[in-house]
Amino acid sequence: MTIKAKTAIALIGAGMLALGTMGLASAADEERKSIAPPDGHPLDEIISGYEFRSPETQALQDDDFENPAYLWVEKGQELWDTPEGKANKSCSSCHEDAAETMKTAGAEFPKYNEKLKKPVNMEQQINMCRTEHMEAKAWKWESEELLAMTAFVRNQSRGVPMNVKTDGLMKPFFDKGKELYYTRVGQLDMACSNCHEDNYGNHIRSDMLSQGHTNGFPTFRLKWQKVGSTHRRFKGCMKNIRATPYKVGSDEFVNLELYIAYRGQGLPVEAPAVRN
Amino acid sequence: MREVFRLAKSLVVAGLCAGAAFSAHADDKMASLKIVDGGIPASLTGVAGDVDKGRKAVVNRKQGNCLACHAVSSLDNQPFHGEVGPSLDGVSERYSDAQLRLILVDSKKVFEGSIMPSFYRTGGYQRVAKKFDGKTILSAQQVEDVIAFLKAQ
Numbered sequence: 001m002t003i004k005a006k007t008a009i010a011l012i013g014a015g016m017l018a019l020g021t022m023g024l025a026s027a028a029d030e031e032r033k034s035i036a037p038p039d040g041h042p043l044d045e046i047i048s049g050y051e052f053r054s055p056e057t058q059a060l061q062d063d064d065f066e067n068p069a070y071l072w073v074e075k076g077q078e079l080w081d082t083p084e085g086k087a088n089k090s091c092s093s094c095h096e097d098a099a100e101t102m103k104t105a106g107a108e109f110p111k112y113n114e115k116l117k118k119p120v121n122m123e124q125q126i127n128m129c130r131t132e133h134m135e136a137k138a139w140k141w142e143s144e145e146l147l148a149m150t151a152f153v154r155n156q157s158r159g160v161p162m163n164v165k166t167d168g169l170m171k172p173f174f175d176k177g178k179e180l181y182y183t184r185v186g187q188l189d190m191a192c193s194n195c196h197e198d199n200y201g202n203h204i205r206s207d208m209l210s211q212g213h214t215n216g217f218p219t220f221r222l223k224w225q226k227v228g229s230t231h232r233r234f235k236g237c238m239k240n241i242r243a244t245p246y247k248v249g250s251d252e253f254v255n256l257e258l259y260i261a262y263r264g265q266g267l268p269v270e271a272p273a274v275r276n
Numbered sequence: 277m278r279e280v281f282r283l284a285k286s287l288v289v290a291g292l293c294a295g296a297a298f299s300a301h302a303d304d305k306m307a308s309l310k311i312v313d314g315g316i317p318a319s320l321t322g323v324a325g326d327v328d329k330g331r332k333a334v335v336n337r338k339q340g341n342c343l344a345c346h347a348v349s350s351l352d353n354q355p356f357h358g359e360v361g362p363s364l365d366g367v368s369e370r371y372s373d374a375q376l377r378l379i380l381v382d383s384k385k386v387f388e389g390s391i392m393p394s395f396y397r398t399g400g401y402q403r404v405a406k407k408f409d410g411k412t413i414l415s416a417q418q419v420e421d422v423i424a425f426l427k428a429q
Contacts, residue, residue: 187393187408189384189401194391199360205344206356243403 049210061274069220069272076152085136106157110258154271177259186243213264216273315374320416325424368427
């Protein structure tokens with residue numbers, strides 16, 4: 001018998017096993033809310049990472065007073081109104097009331113930057129405002145201040161569907177991000193797609209794999225015991241598969257972030273979410 | 277189908293340059309691995325596999341970490357068996373030793389596009405972290421030990 005034939009038999013066997021446990025599996029699936037993807041999208045259903053987490057973790061996110069990430073949002077609110085730099089300006093000097101002016105911004109990054117001729121993400125946009133308009137120092141990646149401001153700004157867009165541009169000038173960067181997504185890296189030789197496209201909903205050890213969306217970032221991770229950025233999460237995935245991660249804020253990660261944002265196109269922004 | 281792969285060629289070359297201290301696996305016999313009919317019939321070491329050592333390699337999260345993706349009934353004392361791949365119960369009834377050996381050495385030669393890591397391959401990777409560069413996930417003997425363990429399931 002060829003190995004293919006044997007594999008087919010094994011698959012049928014596995015299928016029968018799966019039928020046996022279907023009651024359980026479909027119950028969990030039914031509970032997962034999904035949205036329909038746009039035309040040509042790689043997923044049949046787009047599901048927020050929230051749907052893959054335990055009721056306890058979900059409950060932490062559901063209640064703003066319980067959600068520990070709101071400490072960062074509050075800090076961000078303070079910073080929004082704090083003048084800094086040689087220009088002695090605050091964010092609100094230009095952008096005034098964030099609830100109005102940042103209503104959709106959190107759903108639209110990474111966004112094309114005319115001056116740099118490439119997309120920038122939210123953290124980079126914040127730092128560009130600081131250096132160019134406030135004449136203040138850029139915040140370090142993963143600093144409390146940058147996490148706080150990113151969490152605060154994206155929180156203004158909570159509930160707004162993710163809406164990144166992928167065509168026109170964004171197209172080459174989108175394509176590069178897509179290529180990274182499907183490229184196997186590291187000694188474990190895995191691409192993002194192996195886990196987050198092919199195996200979402202399956203347990204990998206104790207953790208249930210999600211579709212790996214970004215609509216909840218910056219996110220309070222129970223594992224980190226603090227809020228962390230999208231790029232920190234990317235680095236963690238790459239380390240897990242024994243790869244050399246790209247640098248936070250690198251073109252590679254911004255391109256990847258753009259592509260992954262598109263994979264979650266239409267999902268409501270949840271920032272700051274709580275994940276395990 | 278008959279092909280000869282020098283899966284560990286780069287390690288042998290690097291090992292010659294760097295001497296015996298090169299890696300934890302420098303003493304492995306990195307001979308050419310003959311793939312015959314979708315399997316590797318010959319033992320990688322010539323030394324019979326050890327079930328207990330195989331079990332350790334299967335469970336150890338820094339070695340086989342097989343439970344990340346597969347369930348194994350005899351290891352019920354270990355928490356959280358994954359569900360990415362099929363259960364390994366009775367796996368030796370589904371595959372010959374030679375097939376199991378190739379699946380462990382380089383699963384993608386058997387299951388195209390598989391998520392399963394290649395446990396005894398050193399070449400053809402991208403962006404491997406320095407710590408693991410040029411090394412195999414398991415040693416040749418550990419591959420044999422894991423096969424012995426799987427045959428006992």
